Amino acid sequence: MFMRKTLNQIKHNPSPKELYDKLMLSEGWLYIRESTREQYLIRDRSLASLLYLGDFRISEVLPLTSNNFEETIDYLWVKDVKVAKKKQGKLEYREAKLPYTGERACFTKLITDYLTTLKPGQRLYPWSLKITKTELKNWTYKVHGDNEPHNRFSIKMVGTVRAWQIVNALLPEYTEHWLRAFGYNYDYDHMNHDIMAVSDKTKADPRSLQPYLRRRYNQYPVR
Numbered sequence: 001m002f003m004r005k006t007l008n009q010i011k012h013n014p015s016p017k018e019l020y021d022k023l024m025l026s027e028g029w030l031y032i033r034e035s036t037r038e039q040y041l042i043r044d045r046s047l048a049s050l051l052y053l054g055d056f057r058i059s060e061v062l063p064l065t066s067n068n069f070e071e072t073i074d075y076l077w078v079k080d081v082k083v084a085k086k087k088q089g090k091l092e093y094r095e096a097k098l099p100y101t102g103e104r105a106c107f108t109k110l111i112t113d114y115l116t117t118l119k120p121g122q123r124l125y126p127w128s129l130k131i132t133k134t135e136l137k138n139w140t141y142k143v144h145g146d147n148e149p150h151n152r153f154s155i156k157m158v159g160t161v162r163a164w165q166i167v168n169a170l171l172p173e174y175t176e177h178w179l180r181a182f183g184y185n186y187d188y189d190h191m192n193h194d195i196m197a198v199s200d201k202t203k204a205d206p207r208s209l210q211p212y213l214r215r216r217y218n219q220y221p222v223r
Contacts, residue, residue: 005175007211013185016103022171023048023110029169039117044166046114047125049107050078051167051176054096055183055202058163058176059084062125066118069111075099076108083203094203104186127159184212 076098083092
């Protein structure tokens with residue numbers, strides 16, 4: 001019986017090197033055409049790298065085109081990314097700055113290597129972006145200054161299923177949800193355990209971040 005992996009099952013947050021080595025050694029999705037397999041592997045590794053480095057949801061990554069990326073002197077800038085979860089129906093955008101140096105720079109290189117193969121404005125991941133919209137019964141929200149209840153909808157992108165399959169083929173021990181958790185934890189550690197800074201970067205509610213931030217006593221020195 002298939003059991004969905006949850007955050008509570010994460011026993012170990014891999015180091016950047018450990019995660020990178022697993023990604024590079026993985027055969028990934030077994031595409032039928034051997035002649036294009038390496039090309040697809042470059043693309044698929046960039047997907048996993050974006051989820052990890054940017055703390056992105058798959059639904060935030062799939063609409064990206066090469067125009068969402070800008071190279072600066074210090075980092076690769078991912079800009080104008082639509083936040084998947086809206087707050088009271090409000091559309092928000094976020095960004096991410098991917099490092100050129102340090103222990104996670106190897107993941108940024110996987111992304112830049114793939115970007116060099118794309119044309120201006122080309123979508124990174126050419127799966128269907130068809131959207132299904134389902135009304136959620138008995139779920140409403142109110143907009144400030146408007147007392148009328150508004151219906152909530154579940155918005156799903158068809159291409160997310162293929163993306164999940166690709167990530168699971170690359171990293172069968174983990175899930176795309178876990179990659180985001182690893183990214184959150186790395187940010188938390190390198191932002192001096194400032195949960196509000198992580199919240200500001202990811203546009204996520206601090207309360208929703210807490211389950212992602214796993215801390216075990218043996219990570220701290222004995223005093």
